[in-house]
Amino acid sequence: MNAVTDTTPAAWQDQLFDVLKRADIRQVGYVPDAGHARLIARCKADPEIRDVVLTTEEEGVALAAGAWLGGQRAALLMQSSGVGNCVNMLSLMRSCRFPMLMLVTMRGEWEEFNPWQVPMGSIVDPVLKLCDADVAKVETPDAVVPAVQNAVQLAFGGDRAAAVLLSQKLIGRKVWVK
Amino acid sequence: MQANVRIATLDRRAAMATLLADRPANLFVVPGLGSCTWDAFAAGDDDRNFYLWGAMGGAAMIGLGLALAQPKLRVAVITGDGEMLMGLGSLGTVGMQKPANLAVVVFDNGHFGETGMQASHTSGAVDLCAVARGCGIERVMDVGDEAGLRELAGLLANSDRTLFARVRIAADDPPRVLPEKDGVAIKDRVRRAVAKAAGFTPA
Numbered sequence: 001m002n003a004v005t006d007t008t009p010a011a012w013q014d015q016l017f018d019v020l021k022r023a024d025i026r027q028v029g030y031v032p033d034a035g036h037a038r039l040i041a042r043c044k045a046d047p048e049i050r051d052v053v054l055t056t057e058e059e060g061v062a063l064a065a066g067a068w069l070g071g072q073r074a075a076l077l078m079q080s081s082g083v084g085n086c087v088n089m090l091s092l093m094r095s096c097r098f099p100m101l102m103l104v105t106m107r108g109e110w111e112e113f114n115p116w117q118v119p120m121g122s123i124v125d126p127v128l129k130l131c132d133a134d135v136a137k138v139e140t141p142d143a144v145v146p147a148v149q150n151a152v153q154l155a156f157g158g159d160r161a162a163a164v165l166l167s168q169k170l171i172g173r174k175v176w177v178k
Numbered sequence: 179m180q181a182n183v184r185i186a187t188l189d190r191r192a193a194m195a196t197l198l199a200d201r202p203a204n205l206f207v208v209p210g211l212g213s214c215t216w217d218a219f220a221a222g223d224d225d226r227n228f229y230l231w232g233a234m235g236g237a238a239m240i241g242l243g244l245a246l247a248q249p250k251l252r253v254a255v256i257t258g259d260g261e262m263l264m265g266l267g268s269l270g271t272v273g274m275q276k277p278a279n280l281a282v283v284v285f286d287n288g289h290f291g292e293t294g295m296q297a298s299h300t301s302g303a304v305d306l307c308a309v310a311r312g313c314g315i316e317r318v319m320d321v322g323d324e325a326g327l328r329e330l331a332g333l334l335a336n337s338d339r340t341l342f343a344r345v346r347i348a349a350d351d352p353p354r355v356l357p358e359k360d361g362v363a364i365k366d367r368v369r370r371a372v373a374k375a376a377g378f379t380p381a
């Protein structure tokens with residue numbers, strides 16, 4: 001990955017933001033990940049979206065429950081390792097059938113340089129399924145919008161958790177030495 | 179901090195009853211799992227109580243999401259010291275957002291009461307009021323008597339900034355009184371109450 005693609009947002013990243021806007025997402029909780037940098041910046045710049053920086057990802061699950069009680073839709077942006085931090089809090093969504101939209105940038109699954117990302121990255125899909133979440137994995141730019149639109153429908157139409165895993169194939173290899 | 183435990187004598191059921199006695203129509207309560215949920219139910223079942231039976235560490239964030247969604251409603255998270263300690267970082271997240279309509283109230287008995295009264299961090303090293311201040315919450319109260327409880331009850335209705343209060347309750351274990359347990363029923367009931375109070379149509 002060269003310096004240009006490192007800073008120029010890919011088209012799918014802005015399309016993803018547009019999907020969240022069309023879905024009327026009003027609170028966005030996140031623990032930052034490089035792969036979500038563009039989306040976080042767009043959310044912060046939008047006066048209709050409350051961006052909520054979290055200390056741990058499970059806070060974003062509880063935030064989404066509160067938002068829904070208040071009649072608003074929320075989303076949680078996190079890296080794959082953050083899924084591990086959410087496990088018990090996701091029982092809140094299942095017990096009460098809250099909608100829960102999660103967008104997960106993957107690490108530890110494709111051209112990974114950091115082996116410490118692999119243990120969690122490799123179990124994200126089964127862990128989320130065990131938590132009763134619907135899981136879709138996206139590896140190409142043209143699949144992003146349909147997958148996220150579908151997750152929005154599953155979550156808010158079906159009162160359940162839905163996650164979209166954004167592959168490292170999509171995001172690109174992390175640049176370790178600049 | 180040992181001193182705090184010795185002077186922590188407020189009765190938790192009476193404290194909850196005082197806080198919710200003249201509850202304004204727009205005050206929603208998120209009681210933390212276990213004892214605080216029993217306390218809130220004992221003070222009078224109410225459509226505006228989001229009883230928690232789990233989600234330990236999540237009470238303050240549930241309150242934050244609701245408070246941000248509905249700025250005209252008042253939201254009081256009322257939870258145990260153990261529950262608060264599990265989500266201590268959420269005080270920092272609350273401090274970043276600072277909604278004026280949110281209060282986080284900790285019924286601090288210095289113990290994990292629900293699980294057999296094991297000493298918690300607030301019996302020793304941890305001062306939750308100092309933590310809250312350090313997280314940027316500007317209005318912090320340390321409540322140890324009836325007058326303090328009544329002042330706090332008033333602020334739940336009208337504080338103009340995010341509020342944190344520690345209420346020093348006695349480490350006792352009153353008989354359990356159990357509210358609705360079905361999460362879907364609890365959620366739908368609160369959502370309908372919010373919709374009514376705030377005037378939106380629940381999906």
Ligand SMILES: Cc1ncc(C[n+]2csc(CCOP(=O)(O)OP(=O)(O)O)c2C)c(N)n1
Nearest residue numbers: 212213234258259260261289290291292293
């Ligand atoms: C994740 C998780 N760990 C442990 C428990 C067991 N548990 C139930 S209530 C509770 C804490 C009780 O302490 P506190 O919040 O201080 O309430 P108190 O009963 O003392 O008022 C614990 C540890 C749990 N429900 N969930």
